[in-house]
Amino acid sequence: MHKRLFAIAMMLVFAVTAMAGVALAAEGKAKPKFKEFHSIVDYKFVAKYAKMPKAKNAMIVDSRPYKPKFVAGYIPTAVSIPTSQFDKMVDQLPAEKDAVVIFYCGGFT
Secondary structure (H helix, E strand, O other), X not given: OHHHHHHHHXXXXXXXXXXXXXXXXXXXXXXXXXXXXXXXXXXXXXXXXOOOOOOOOEEEEEOOOHHHHHHHOOOOOOEEOOHHHHHHHHHHOOOOOOOEEEEEOOOOO
């Protein structure tokens, strides 16, 4: 009888431990919350830089995929630096640290 109670108790401990592990794993995979940026700008701000000839000391970066998004349409003077290629194309960013750099994308994913 003691062996049977001990076996049941061990199965119960194992089941509770397994459930706790699953709960912790699910908690770790929770979707991150959107963190607002400190300087999201509006249309009027971007329009000042989206003119020909290109504004000096400013750059508009389109971080959407080149095909099909960028080729389908983009803000005038924007440069395509897709998010997936950012590390390879970082040299295209302005060297001046005080330059205005405006990034835009396709929104939340």
